[in-house]
Amino acid sequence: MTSDAYVMQTYARYPLFLARGDGMRAFEADGRSFLDFAGGLGALSLGHCHPVWLEAVREQAATIGLVSNLYATEPQARLAERLAELLPIPDARVFLANSGAEANEAAIKLARKRGLSQGRPKIVALEGSFHGRTVATLAATGQPGKREAFEPLVDWFVHVPPGDLEAMRDALGAGDVCAVLLEPVMGEGGVRPLPHEYLQEVRALCDEHDVLLVADEVQSGSGRCGDWLAASLSGVVPDVATLAKGLGGGLPIGACISRAGVAFGPGEHASTFGGGPIPCAAALAVLDTIERQDLLANAREIGGRLRDRILVLTPDALVTEVRGRGLLIGVQLAEPVAHEVVLAMIDEGVLATEAGPDVVRMSPPLVVTPDEADEAVDALVAALGKVAAARGWTA
Numbered sequence: 001m002t003s004d005a006y007v008m009q010t011y012a013r014y015p016l017f018l019a020r021g022d023g024m025r026a027f028e029a030d031g032r033s034f035l036d037f038a039g040g041l042g043a044l045s046l047g048h049c050h051p052v053w054l055e056a057v058r059e060q061a062a063t064i065g066l067v068s069n070l071y072a073t074e075p076q077a078r079l080a081e082r083l084a085e086l087l088p089i090p091d092a093r094v095f096l097a098n099s100g101a102e103a104n105e106a107a108i109k110l111a112r113k114r115g116l117s118q119g120r121p122k123i124v125a126l127e128g129s130f131h132g133r134t135v136a137t138l139a140a141t142g143q144p145g146k147r148e149a150f151e152p153l154v155d156w157f158v159h160v161p162p163g164d165l166e167a168m169r170d171a172l173g174a175g176d177v178c179a180v181l182l183e184p185v186m187g188e189g190g191v192r193p194l195p196h197e198y199l200q201e202v203r204a205l206c207d208e209h210d211v212l213l214v215a216d217e218v219q220s221g222s223g224r225c226g227d228w229l230a231a232s233l234s235g236v237v238p239d240v241a242t243l244a245k246g247l248g249g250g251l252p253i254g255a256c257i258s259r260a261g262v263a264f265g266p267g268e269h270a271s272t273f274g275g276g277p278i279p280c281a282a283a284l285a286v287l288d289t290i291e292r293q294d295l296l297a298n299a300r301e302i303g304g305r306l307r308d309r310i311l312v313l314t315p316d317a318l319v320t321e322v323r324g325r326g327l328l329i330g331v332q333l334a335e336p337v338a339h340e341v342v343l344a345m346i347d348e349g350v351l352a353t354e355a356g357p358d359v360v361r362m363s364p365p366l367v368v369t370p371d372e373a374d375e376a377v378d379a380l381v382a383a384l385g386k387v388a389a390a391r392g393w394t395a
């Protein structure tokens, strides 16, 4: 039995050693199998080892693997063009990075570059948000518990409560703000979709104050919520959007996409690995497959089925709300027992994750079928029953 004792223990891990994946299933070395509704925290858009994705990665690795950004490559050029085509952002330009935090760093630098030249250095972000673990993205993150040990961080961010238009209006009225940074569906903060009207009003306020709207769609984008950007579900077009998790289908890639007139010039930003041919080929395979198999519609359909069934089949006393859009789903529990529920789901053969102490999150691959959705709901119901019984609650 291998031990991970030498790995820096930055995660409170579930007691599993995963060895292999195939489609919707992940396996331990001894063969025990799990229906994967954690989906690599939403990164596994096509599931494990999807044949189209695998072939694209293999072929690219065997053709040319890395050139740095001193030279152009076809996968990078094609991916940037595809993203510019698929996203509603007008005359878009794309910076490719290696992760969500890096994509957000690029967006923050872009906004600040413009803002500093106008004497407007601040960025408004939301309480409860999550934007990454690098120094600037951690400062942007509206969760004091994650920041505490590292304070003081940069003082560029002003946090306001999500959904509170008055607070947003006041913050923008101060005159020192260059951008609003928000997740259209707050992922780590409990899978909380921002109301459509709120997003539309924030868009209008940003226009009124000539402030950039930056949508962190690292978790909600790339098709997960049923459209390429979750903001589109609210009829809102951001000035800048960031993607990562689902974009590479399992390979590390991030993208910062900005509208005409908001871009870096030569020397202003860089990355050695960013936009390398292999992750770009993987991302192209992901986007093509989503389009060809109409997985945006599947995300909407199966997401709706999951939410409906969870609401019907779970006891009201334990599940107080089911939130989300498409295949980003949060099950709000009445008590902070999400960890126990996820552990009990593992015993039932299904992987899920936590989004806070009292929210169970499901972010399965977009290829999930109705039967698999039902299997996951059954596991959730059984897990809730076990946790309730162990705690002496009547389910």
Ligand SMILES: *Cc1c(COP(=O)(O)O)cnc(C)c1O
Residues within 6 Å of the ligand: 098, 099, 100, 101, 102, 104, 130, 131, 132, 133, 183, 187, 188, 216, 217, 218, 219, 220, 244, 245
């Ligand atoms: C996961 C996440 C990030 C950070 O992405 P990494 O790839 O882990 O750096 C940023 N923003 C949101 C909304 C996320 O969900």
